[in-house]
Amino acid sequence: MALLPVAEAMRRILDRAGPRDEEWVPLAEARGRVLSQPLQAGRTQPPFDASAMDGYAVRASDIAEVPALLTLVGEAAAGQRYHGKLGAGEAVRIFTGAPLPEGAETIAIQENVRRLDGDRIEVIESAAAGKHIRRAGLDFTKGDELLAQGRVLDAAALALAASGNHPEVPVYRRPLVAVLATGDELVPPGVEPGPDQIVASNTFGIVAILKDAGADVVDLGILPDDKAVIVKNLREALDRGVDLIVTVGGASVGDHDLVNEALTEAGLSLDFWKIAMRPGKPLMFGTVGQTRCIGLPGNPVASLICSHVFVAPLVARLGGRTHEPLILQARLAADIGGNDQRQDYVRASLRRDGETLLVTPFGTQDSSMLKFFVDADCLLIRVPHAPAAKAGDPCEILVIRR
């Protein structure tokens, strides 16, 4: 039977995936969230003409010829303006951020001024009108769009939102994702496995990928290979209204691989099962109402690669992000054989040689081996039936580690 191509699987998984709800969150808790509406400036910044330097506010004509002797009449600091009006031959001591006194036209920076006795100063270098002055609204004016809908609130965006006087911001609700592992052989880390058991590892990596993509995660733990138990947990997740259920393991065709049947019994309609991908062939995808379900293969590396390739972009979309996987053009650092009908994601290391990215595929690609995977910077993408390629040939990579 022909397996579903990776691109078609991706298209179906991402079909109509978008954010569902918005909520208002305090700015202090908004890091990494995605704006659900454009944000307008609630004020003008700076709200007044302000000095950009420490020095003396003066009339430009008074210091056109230097040295110029002026009389100090007062002081303006950030937060405390000078209330008088500056007259001819007068100067106001001024500090960075202070409102420009009425009548002042330029700033003589303090490095260019000598303090004389009493209230006299001598300006030794002239400054044109407007020099060292930040005009009102230089940064933005009340009502300006500061941040676009869909903007991820990073450091700069958070600071700008604050400056625009927004104590709270409207953001998309984070997608809620339930994760469950299946397998009688699994025990959690810290528990001594029985003679035929192993320690479950996959969900720790998958949860990290989910959170990096912006999800809130409910970890339902390890379930036995018992269809009724799996169905019960799937139903509970559906009742919670989760946006996505990620199952791990039990996706293949063995007698103990029950996830497919369990999903159907829990009411999900299966969109596809098995794709032309290595690792990741037994990938499953289904939906019920607004909830999607991705059934990941149990082999540790397969589960993580499928999470990078499919789950992360889906979660990003559900959270209102435009997730663009980092796919780059590179060159092979070693020869590689021809490919079969499955699109291959080959674990590889990456190094830079001048302008060129050089990719070295690992010799071992068994999808159970996490220790090698830790060293993978990227996945070399080999399309189905790709011919053998030589060192130096161009290739395409998905970067998974920076």
Ligand SMILES: Nc1nc2c(c(=O)[nH]1)N[C@H]1C(S)=C(S)[C@@H](COP(=O)(O)OP(=O)(O)OC[C@H]3O[C@@H](n4cnc5c(N)ncnc54)[C@H](O)[C@@H]3O)O[C@H]1N2
């Ligand atoms: N006759 C066939 N057999 C298999 C096929 C196939 O097409 N025909 N596909 C193979 C491929 S490819 C994969 S990948 C695996 C995936 O199988 P399952 O999704 O059913 O995974 P399990 O059998 O549950 O587990 C596989 C392997 O991974 C270990 N595992 C499972 N969960 C975890 C976990 N949470 N943490 C750590 N390790 C886990 C499990 O113990 C097994 O060793 O099927 C092939 N078979």
Ligand code: MOO
């Ligand atoms: O998904 Mo499997 O990893 O090809 O072994």
